[in-house]
Amino acid sequence: MLSVDPNRTPVRYALTDKHSSPRTNGVFDYIVVGGGSAGCVLANRLSKDPANRVLLLEAGGRGLSPYLTIPAGRARLSDKYDWAFPAEPEKSLNGRTEEWESGKVLGGSSAINGMMWARPNADDLDEWAELGNKGWDSESMLPFIRRSESFVGPASAWRGSDGPQSVDFPGVSHPTTSMFIEASEAAGHVLNEDYNGHSQAGVALGQVTQKRGLRHSSARAYLGPARRRPNLKIVTGATVERIILEGNRAAGVEYTSGRRKVRSLCDREVVLSAGAVGSPALLMRSGIGPRDHLTSVGISAAVDLSGVGKNLQNHVYYALVFEVDVPTLNREFNAANVIKGGLDLVLRGTGSATSSFGHAVLFGGLSGERVDYGAIFSPFGIFARKENGRGRHKMSMMAESAITVRVGLLRARPRGEIKLQSKDPRQLPMISFEHLEDPQDVQDLTLACRKMREIASQPPLAGHVVRELVPGLSVDDDASWEQTLRAGVTSGKHYGGTCRMGVGEDSVVDPQLRVRGVDGLRVADMSITPVVPAANTYATALLIGEVCADLILGKGHAQDD
The missing domain is CATH 3.50.50.60 (FAD/NAD(P)-binding domain)
Structure with missing residues (x-):
């Protein structure tokens, strides 16, 4: 509802007063x-x-x-x-x-x-x-x-083709990326050459906001x-x-x-x-x-x-991690490969230093044709850790050769609120939000995660998956999935x-x-x-x-x- 206070006194400022x-x-x-x-x-x-x-x-x-x-x-x-x-x-x-x-x-x-x-x-x-x-x-x-x-x-x-924002494909290719795309097709997902084109749905090579390998x-x-x-x-x-x-x-x-x-x-x-x-x-x-x-x-x-x-x-995400028998980019992010990665970036605008999360992406619908979930594939294993006991998460590399699939619920139902903590402009506002407030969102995200497991079980990816590291196959029934998601989902930052x-x-x-x-x-x-x-x-x-x-x-x- 809108109302303007008719009795308030207008605040006026002299445009020429340099000593105010x-x-x-x-x-x-x-x-x-x-x-x-x-x-x-x-x-x-x-x-x-x-x-x-x-x-x-x-x-x-x-x-x-x-x-x-x-x-x-x-x-x-x-x-x-x-x-x-x-x-x-x-x-x-x-x-x-x-x-x-x-x-x-x-x-x-x-x-x-x-x-x-x-x-x-x-x-x-x-x-x-x-x-x-x-x-x-x-x-x-x-x-x-x-x-x-x-x-x-x-x-x-x-x-x-001539706008200010450069949009490119990932500057580093990895065999597990193509494996994920092929396995997704085997699981029934359509191959989409351009998810930013006529249709968003399907599995595709990612697109990134990079120019010559740089952000x-x-x-x-x-x-x-x-x-x-x-x-x-x-x-x-x-x-x-x-x-x-x-x-x-x-x-x-x-x-x-x-x-x-x-x-x-x-x-x-x-x-x-x-x-x-x-x-x-x-x-x-x-x-x-x-x-x-x-x-x-x-x-x-x-x-x-x-x-x-x-x-x-906001969107809500959960990351599944699978150990694989193929060396992944985890091995690239170490001292021995820093020089090589730097040279690839400088000379060719490619290589491990250009890596971001979205090497491949998948958009799909859980009910009907409208897209309501997404998955982001990374040819490296990452896990979220808290810093200084706070709720803020930083991503760290796993020791194992692994791949990560971040699954996001893109039409989550909760609605939250921003409020001021005080009138002091130096104090940040407070956010009130419940990412998994709606039971249907828990069910939908569980179903989306199970779809990623199905993809991991399809060739050619299945032949290289050693085991599921996160959350692990012990998480199988609806109750254990709900417990896992409530303990492990993160903000999509959207x-x-x-x-x-x-x-x-x-x-x-x-x-x-x-x-x-x-x-x-x-x-x-x-x-x-x-x-x-x-x-x-x-x-x-x-x-x-x-x-x-x-x-x-x-x-x-x-x-x-």
């Missing part, structure tokens, strides 16, 4: 909050016109570490690149607590993710349109998806070509504390940079691209959100918008929904991505998704950024009738 505290740091046409996936798109597209003065604010740094660039370096990334948002203990996971990973660096989560490229399928986008979001159907979205990517594979009406994040793809534009100002280490409201208009933002508090003002629009956790939290800190919750943490509600922070969604786009009173933004009740303010990131797509979310975030740029620049898409 906090200090005013310029007036811009557009301010983009968050230099993540969609934020980098907006910074590029909005600053292409030299008449537009654009400010991009990012809380993290510029991301100069080689571990951000070399794909295999992901396992050694510093914690400083991750927000690691806190969450409440989950009853459905036996009281376990998960920290929610999110990139805190230019490029956002695209700078730290597993580099899988999986576009939203037609069913997902058509569902958005059916929910009242005119113009967001699959046919209307295809041009935006195509213009975002530069795919190295065969040209088709479904794929883009190609949104910071490299979109921000790189725009960095030197004189009309684009990029400020890193800038934590936005609130949106400045002047009457019912977003007039700018206030942020901290080091020990300074800075105010930047804008003539046209503020766009939030701080992610599915950050964007609703910033709205609430600015007095835009559920009145009762804001009051409980000492914030006066300027706009009572009940949907802010609600409708949180968040969305918390600033839901729609036409109802509980929606946060309209189909033009404008925040209800506030002029000059939009949201453009995964938080606007009514339903999170059955895919990894990076491609969808770029799509949202591309559409929002057109909406702002008045190019006609999804405009009012």
Whole structure:
């Protein structure tokens, strides 16, 4: 429900007062909050016109570490690149607590993710349109998806070839990858030459966001070509504390940079691209959100918008690991092979250093034709370990030659919530979510895991599987599977929904991505998704950024009738 307080006094700021505290740091046409996936798109597209003065604010740094660039370096990334948002203990996971990973660096989560490229399928986008979001159907979205990517594979009406984002096939081949694909076919899954093409369903070689073997994040793809534009100002280490409201208009933002508090003002629009956790939290800190919750943490509600922070969604995964009699990439990630891997990367853009999770992928349906689960194949054995007793998981290599199949439930039923812990902007918001709250999700994920066992039992893979290491064949009946899943599932890190786009009173933004009740303010990131797509979310975030740029620049898409 939306209501605007008619009695509140407009807060006005003098644009020329250089001695005010906090200090005013310029007036811009557009301010983009968050230099993540969609934020980098907006910074590029909005600053292409030299008449537009654009400010991009990012809380993290510029991301100069080689571990951000070399794909295999992901396992050694510093914690400083991750927000690691806190969450409440989950009853459905036996009281376990998960920290929610999110990139805190230019490029956002695209700078730290597993580099899988999986576009939203037609069913997902058509569902958005059916929910009242005119113009967001699959046919209307295809041009935006195509213009975002530069795919190295065969040209088709479904794929883009000259977009900013490079999309390649894995730079390292391994015999177990082709074994997995052939075994999947033997188990009845269709071979799909391009799961980002006409149809998503089936088993396929993975596609990754790499260029010449190196990670190609949104910071490299979109921000790189725009960095030197004189009309684009990029400020890193800038934590936005609130949106400045002047009457019912977003007039700018206030942020901290080091020990300074800075105010930047804008003539046209503020766009939030701080992610599915950050964007609703910033709205609430600015007095835009559920009145009762804001009051409980000492914030006066300027706009009572009940949907802010609600409708949180995520995918849930479980990893099966099989020991095999073929040497896998576990043996490549050691001191003896570092030099060889480095040379392969430098000279050819290939080799073990380019490795990511998704060497092969499988998308399928458990009931009907619609995709509702996925599997990610890796030709190495990994296990999740906790750090410092916290709920945050780091992946470690197994000693055995092994393969890993991460099985994901892509239409999980739970809906969670983002709430502020206090009005102090230095305190991170709290996440309330139950990954296995719905018993049907437990049954569905169990069935999907059993399908992976079936694949492992098919030739040619079956001839090389020595044993199932995780969870082990003792886990067989429904009760033991449920116990295993509740103890071992992990977050898919595919968040969305918390600033839901729609036409109802509980929606946060309209189909033009404008925040209800506030002029000059939009949201453009995964938080606007009514339903999170059955895919990894990076491609969808770029799509949202591309559409929002057109909406702002008045190019006609999804405009009012």
